[in-house]
Amino acid sequence: MVFFILRRLLQAVGVMLSVALISFILFQYVGDPVTIMLGQDATEQDRIELRQQLGLDQPAPIQFARFVGNALQGDFGLSLRQGQKVSTLLAERFPATMELSVAAAGLALIVGLPLGVYTALNRHSRLSQLVLTLSLVGVSLPTFLIGILLILVFAVMLGWLPSYGRGETVQLGWWSTGLLTADGWEHLILPAITLSLFQLTLILRLVRSEMLEVLRQDYIKFARARGLTRRAIHFGHALKNTLVPVITITGLQLGGIIAFAIVTETVFQWPGMGLLFIQAVQFADIPVMAAYLCLIALIFVVINLVVDMLYFVVDPRLRVARTGAH
Amino acid sequence: MKRRLYQLWDSDLAYAWRNSNIAVLASVMLLLLLVGSVGADWVAPHNPFDLASINLIDALTPPIWMEGGNPLYLLGTDSQGRDLYSSLLYGMRVSLFIGVSSVILAMAMGVVLGLVSGYVGGRVDAFIMRVADVQLSFPAILIALLIDGVVRAAVPAHLLENIAFPVLIGAIALAGWPQYARTVRGSTLVEKNREYVQAARVTGVSSSAILFQHVLPNVLGPVLVLATVHLATAIITEATLSFLGVGVPPTSPSLGTLIRVGNDFLFSGEWWITIFPGLALVLLVLSVNLLGDWLRDALNPRLN
Amino acid sequence: MADSPPLLEVRNLRVEFHTRRGILTALDDVSFHIDRGEVLGVVGESGAGKSLTGSAIIGLLEPPGRIASGQILLNGRRIDTLNEEASRRIRGKEIGAIFQDPLTSLNPLYTVGQQLVETILTHLPLTPAQARKRAVELLEATGIPAAAQRIDHYPHQFSGGMRQRVVIALALAAEPRLIVADEPTTALDVSIQAQIIDLLKTICRDRGAAVMLITHDMGVIAETADRVAVMYAGRIAEIGPVSSVIGTPQHPYTRGLMDAIPSIHRSTEFLAQIDGSMPRLNAIPSGCAFNPRCPQRMPRCLTDRPELLDAGASRAACWLHDAEVEL
Numbered sequence: 001m002v003f004f005i006l007r008r009l010l011q012a013v014g015v016m017l018s019v020a021l022i023s024f025i026l027f028q029y030v031g032d033p034v035t036i037m038l039g040q041d042a043t044e045q046d047r048i049e050l051r052q053q054l055g056l057d058q059p060a061p062i063q064f065a066r067f068v069g070n071a072l073q074g075d076f077g078l079s080l081r082q083g084q085k086v087s088t089l090l091a092e093r094f095p096a097t098m099e100l101s102v103a104a105a106g107l108a109l110i111v112g113l114p115l116g117v118y119t120a121l122n123r124h125s126r127l128s129q130l131v132l133t134l135s136l137v138g139v140s141l142p143t144f145l146i147g148i149l150l151i152l153v154f155a156v157m158l159g160w161l162p163s164y165g166r167g168e169t170v171q172l173g174w175w176s177t178g179l180l181t182a183d184g185w186e187h188l189i190l191p192a193i194t195l196s197l198f199q200l201t202l203i204l205r206l207v208r209s210e211m212l213e214v215l216r217q218d219y220i221k222f223a224r225a226r227g228l229t230r231r232a233i234h235f236g237h238a239l240k241n242t243l244v245p246v247i248t249i250t251g252l253q254l255g256g257i258i259a260f261a262i263v264t265e266t267v268f269q270w271p272g273m274g275l276l277f278i279q280a281v282q283f284a285d286i287p288v289m290a291a292y293l294c295l296i297a298l299i300f301v302v303i304n305l306v307v308d309m310l311y312f313v314v315d316p317r318l319r320v321a322r323t324g325a326h
Numbered sequence: 327m328k329r330r331l332y333q334l335w336d337s338d339l340a341y342a343w344r345n346s347n348i349a350v351l352a353s354v355m356l357l358l359l360l361v362g363s364v365g366a367d368w369v370a371p372h373n374p375f376d377l378a379s380i381n382l383i384d385a386l387t388p389p390i391w392m393e394g395g396n397p398l399y400l401l402g403t404d405s406q407g408r409d410l411y412s413s414l415l416y417g418m419r420v421s422l423f424i425g426v427s428s429v430i431l432a433m434a435m436g437v438v439l440g441l442v443s444g445y446v447g448g449r450v451d452a453f454i455m456r457v458a459d460v461q462l463s464f465p466a467i468l469i470a471l472l473i474d475g476v477v478r479a480a481v482p483a484h485l486l487e488n489i490a491f492p493v494l495i496g497a498i499a500l501a502g503w504p505q506y507a508r509t510v511r512g513s514t515l516v517e518k519n520r521e522y523v524q525a526a527r528v529t530g531v532s533s534s535a536i537l538f539q540h541v542l543p544n545v546l547g548p549v550l551v552l553a554t555v556h557l558a559t560a561i562i563t564e565a566t567l568s569f570l571g572v573g574v575p576p577t578s579p580s581l582g583t584l585i586r587v588g589n590d591f592l593f594s595g596e597w598w599i600t601i602f603p604g605l606a607l608v609l610l611v612l613s614v615n616l617l618g619d620w621l622r623d624a625l626n627p628r629l630n
Numbered sequence: 631m632a633d634s635p636p637l638l639e640v641r642n643l644r645v646e647f648h649t650r651r652g653i654l655t656a657l658d659d660v661s662f663h664i665d666r667g668e669v670l671g672v673v674g675e676s677g678a679g680k681s682l683t684g685s686a687i688i689g690l691l692e693p694p695g696r697i698a699s700g701q702i703l704l705n706g707r708r709i710d711t712l713n714e715e716a717s718r719r720i721r722g723k724e725i726g727a728i729f730q731d732p733l734t735s736l737n738p739l740y741t742v743g744q745q746l747v748e749t750i751l752t753h754l755p756l757t758p759a760q761a762r763k764r765a766v767e768l769l770e771a772t773g774i775p776a777a778a779q780r781i782d783h784y785p786h787q788f789s790g791g792m793r794q795r796v797v798i799a800l801a802l803a804a805e806p807r808l809i810v811a812d813e814p815t816t817a818l819d820v821s822i823q824a825q826i827i828d829l830l831k832t833i834c835r836d837r838g839a840a841v842m843l844i845t846h847d848m849g850v851i852a853e854t855a856d857r858v859a860v861m862y863a864g865r866i867a868e869i870g871p872v873s874s875v876i877g878t879p880q881h882p883y884t885r886g887l888m889d890a891i892p893s894i895h896r897s898t899e900f901l902a903q904i905d906g907s908m909p910r911l912n913a914i915p916s917g918c919a920f921n922p923r924c925p926q927r928m929p930r931c932l933t934d935r936p937e938l939l940d941a942g943a944s945r946a947a948c949w950l951h952d953a954e955v956e957l
Binding site for chain 2: 015018026136137139140141142143144145148149151152156252255256259260262263266277278280281282284286289293296297300304
C-alpha cells in the first residue's frame with residue numbers, strides 16, 4: 001500500500017515536471033521575452049542587461065532549474081498585459097473560480113446521481129424517457145449557449161437574476177468570498193447552473209449505464225435467487241457496486257469543471273482565473289498562460305491522486321492483502 | 327448489385343434504423359442541415375459576404391413573423407444588414423468543415439497509433455499509452471486553447487489568418503486522438519491473439535498488411551461510435567473557441583462567431599441575432615448525438 | 631416412488647421467446663416432478679433447455695423469454711402465476727439456486743459473512759447475532775476451515791472450490807426444500823468437482839432438501855442422482871431412475887449418448903457419435919425432434935410428436951414404445 005502511494009507520488013511529480021518543461025519552453029522560446037518586455041525600440045545595451053537580469057544567457061538546463069525553483073515559490077514573473085506579478089493576479093482570481101467550481105460540482109452531483117440511479121432502476125417509465133431526452137439535449141448544448149439562454153430568460157426577460165460579475169464579496173484574509181452575502185448568492189446561481197449542466201448530464205448517463213451494467217451481473221442474479229428484497233438488491237448491492245467506478249470517474253470529471261469555468265466566466269464576466277486565462281490567450285500573455293497551465297496541472301494531479309486513494313479505500317479487492325489461496 | 331442493396335437493407339443495422347423513429351428523424355434532420363450548409367451557395371437567398379448586396383438600412387430587422395419583419399429576410403438581419411438565415415448557412419458550413427476535418431484527422435492519428443501500440447506492444451505501447459493517459463486527464467478544450475494560444479504568440483500577426491484554419495483543426499484533433507488510440511489499442515490486443523492473425527503471420531503476410539487489412543475492419547465498430555460522439559464534441563469545441571474569440575478568423579465566421587457577435591445585442595432586445603445561430607448549432611449537434619447514441623445501442627451486441 | 635405428493639410438479643411447461651424473426655419455442659410441453667429429498671438430474675447438450683427449465687422454476691426467466699402455458703406447482707401450490715413479492719418470498723426460502731461461476735456469483739464488495747447474514751435475516755426471524763452464528767455454522771457445514779475467521783473475508787480471498795462452498799452455504803441459508811443447481815461444477819477444477827458434488831449431495835440429504843441437478847456431465851449424474859431426465863431440443867426425451875436410464879436407455883438419443891462415452895473395457899478405433907447436431911430453435915423438425923438423426927426412425931416419427939410413454943422402469947418419448955403397435 002505504501003509502495004503504491006510512493007509510486008503514484010513519483011508519477012505525479014513526473015507529470016508536473018513535464019508540464020513545467022512545456023511551460024518553460026513556452027516562456028523562453030515562444031516570442032522573445034526581452035522584446036516583449038522592452039518593446040521594439042530598446043537599445044542593445046538594455047537588451048543585454050535585461051538578458052543578464054533574467055538569466056537568459058545561461059545554458060538551458062540551468063534556466064529550467066531556475067524556472068522550476070521560481071515556480072515552486074509561485075513566482076512566474078510579470079504579466080505582459082497588465083504588468084503585475086502573475087502570482088498576485090492568480091491569487092486574486094483563485095477564490096472566485098473555486099467557489100464557482102465547487103458550487104457547480106455540488107449541483108452536478110446532487111442532481112445527477114439520484115437521477116442516474118432513478119433512470120437505471122425505472123428504465124421504461126415516462127419520467128426516465130423525459131430525463132434521458134433532456135440529458136441528450138443537455139449534452140448537445142455548448143456551455144456558453146446555456147449561459148446565454150439563461151441570461152436571456154432570467155436576466156433580460158424576467159429580470160430576476162443578475163447576469164454580470166460576482167456581486168458583493170466579503171474579504172476573509174486573502175480569500176474573497178461571495179457566499180456570505182445574499183447578493184453574492186444571487187450572482188452565483190446562473191453561472192453555477194451553467195457550469196454544472198454539462199457535468200450533470202455526464203454523471204447522469206454514467207451512473208445510469210454503470211448501474212444497468214451492474215444489474216446484469218451474476219451476483220445480482222444470485223441475490224435475486226436468494227429472495228433478497230428489491231430494495232436490498234438495488235440499493236444495497238447494485239448501488240454500491242455502481243458507485244465504485246463512478247466515484248473515481250466523477251472525481252476526474254470534476255477536475256474538468258475548473259477548466260470549463262473558462263467559458264462560463266467569459267459569458268458572465270465572472271472575475272476568475274478562467275477569464276484571466278482567456279484574456280492571456282487573446283493577448284499572447286505567455287507568463288500568465290504558463291502559470292495557469294502549471295496551476296491547473298497541479299490541481300489535476302492532486303485530484304488524480306486523491307481519486308486513486310479513494311479507489312483503494314473503496315474497493316476491497318485492492319485493499320486487503322492476499323492471504324493466499326486455500 | 328440489387329441483391330447487395332437488398333442485403334444491406336435487410337441487415338440488422340438497417341432494420342434497427344428503420345424501426346427507430348429517432349434514428350430516422352435525426353438522420354433526416356442531419357441531412358437537411360448538411361444540404362443547407364454544403365450547398366449554401368445555392369440554398370441561401372442572400373450572399374452575406376457580398377458587400378454590395380448589404381443594405382445598412384435593413385440592419386436589425388426582426389424575423390419575419392414579428393412586427394417590423396421583412397419577407398426578404400426570413401430570420402431577420404444583424405447590425406450590418408446581413409441576412410441572418412444566409413449567414414447561418416455559411417456559418418454552419420464552416421462549423422461542419424472544421425468539425426469533420428478534426429474528427430478525420432484525430433481518427434487517423436488515433437487509429438494508427440492505437441494499432442501500432444496494441445500490435446507492437448512493449449515500450450512503444452507503454453510510451454504511447456502514457457502520453458494518451460496524461461493527455462486524457464486534461465479537458466480537450468484546455469489543450470485546444472493552449473495550442474491555439476501558443477501559435478498565436480509564436481506566429482507574427484499578419485500570417486495568423488492564413489494558418490488559422492489548419493491550426494484550429496490540428497488543435498481540436500490533437501485534443502481528441504487519445505480516445506481513439508485507447509479504444510483501438512484495446513481491440514487490437516484482443517484481435518492480435520486470434521487465430522486468423524496468427525494464421526496470417528505464419529503464411530508470411532507483412533505486419534502492416536495484417537494490421538490494415540485484417541485487424542482494422544474488426545475494430546472499426548467502436549471507432550465509428552466514437553467518431554460520432556467526437557464529431558459532436560469537435561463542433562462544440564470549435565464553437566466555444568470561436569465564441570471566445572480564439573477560433574476561426576472573423577472573415578469566415580462559424581456559428582460560434584455569429585453567436586458571439588449577436589451576444590452584444592441581447593440586452594438591447596435584438597435577441598434573434600444570437601439565438602438563431604445558437605439554435606442551428608444545437609440542432610446540428612443534437613442530430614449528431616442522437617445518431618451516435620442510436621448507433622452505439624445498435625452496434626452493442628449485449629443489449630439485445 | 632414416494633407416497634406423499636411430489637415437492638415440485640411441472641406440467642406441460644411451454645417457454646417462448648418473442649423475437650423480431652418470430653416466436654421461438656425454447657421449452658415445449660415439458661412435464662416432470664421431483665419428490666421430497668430426491669436428486670433429479672437434468673442432462674442434455676448445450677441449448678437443450680435445461681438451464682431454462684431451472685430459471686423458469688426459480689421464477690427468474692429473462693425477457694424476452696416468458697412462460698406461455700403450463701403450470702409449476704410447489705407443494706401443490708401454483709408458483710408460476712404469483713406476483714413479484716410472493717415470488718420473491720419463495721426464492722431462497724422454499725427454492726434455492728446455485729449457478730455455474732462461483733467467482734461472479736458473489737458480490738466482491740461485501741464479505742462472505744455480510745452476504746450470508748443478509749440472506750438469513752431476509753427470510754428467518756432471527757436477531758443479527760443469531761444470524762451470524764448460523765452463518766458460521768453453515769460455513770462449517772460446507773467444509774470451510776476456520777469458519778469463524780473466514781466469515782469476515784471477501785470473496786476474492788477464497789479459492790474457486792471454497793467459493794462454491796460459500797455459494798452452497800448461501801443457497802441453503804434459509805432452509806429451502808429444493809435446490810436448483812445449474813452446472814455447479816463446470817467452472818471448477820476437475821480435482822475439486824468431485825468434492826463439491828459430494829458436499830452438495832450430503833448436505834442436501836442431511837437437511838432434507840431435494841436437488842434439481844442440471845449438468846451436461848453424465849458421470850456426475852451417475853454418481854449423484856436418483857432419477858434423471860434427458861432433455862433434447864426443449865423436450866424431455868427420457869426420464870426415469872438413474873440405473874435404468876443409464877444402464878438400459880430406452881430412447882435412441884440416450885442410447886447414442888451412452889454409446890458415445892468411451893469405456894476402458896472396450897477398445898475401439900473411433901469414438902461413436904451421433905450423426906448431425908441438435909436442431910436450432912427456429913428449425914425444430916416436425917414430429918419427433920430427434921428424427922433426422924435417429925437410426926431407428928419410422929415414418930410415424932416424421933409427423934407425430936411422441937409423448938412420454940412407459941418403457942420399463944422409465945419413460946421415453948419415442949414411438950418405439952407405443953404399446954399398441956406391433957413391432
